[in-house]
Amino acid sequence: MKPDEPLPTTLDYVVGAVAGCLTDVLTGALEGRGIRTDSEKFEAHAEGKIENIDGQLLLTHVSVTYCIKIPKDQRAATERAWSITNPAAPSPKASNEASQ
Numbered sequence: 001m002k003p004d005e006p007l008p009t010t011l012d013y014v015v016g017a018v019a020g021c022l023t024d025v026l027t028g029a030l031e032g033r034g035i036r037t038d039s040e041k042f043e044a045h046a047e048g049k050i051e052n053i054d055g056q057l058l059l060t061h062v063s064v065t066y067c068i069k070i071p072k073d074q075r076a077a078t079e080r081a082w083s084i085t086n087p088a089a090p091s092p093k094a095s096n097e098a099s100q
Helices: 010-032 072-085
Strands: 042-053 056-068
Touching: 010 042, 010 056, 010 072
Parallel strands: none
Antiparallel strands: 042 056
């Protein structure tokens, strides 16, 4: 029996675990500041880079991208939460997109 799509590998699960941990820390910091992180307001997308180095498949990079919908008056609190939980990451970029 062959699946229609490729099955996830161990490294795929590692990417998911790393993304889950990072996301949990950020959502905790946001919720602590009264910023909602339910599925209508918060999305996380993770991607891992797996390279063949000397015949070994190695996970060399994990990238997590967040989409957070917040009211304008909560932007400063969101940036504080971001800077505390992601001190090496660049500041979040504002988007003027509105969706209904």
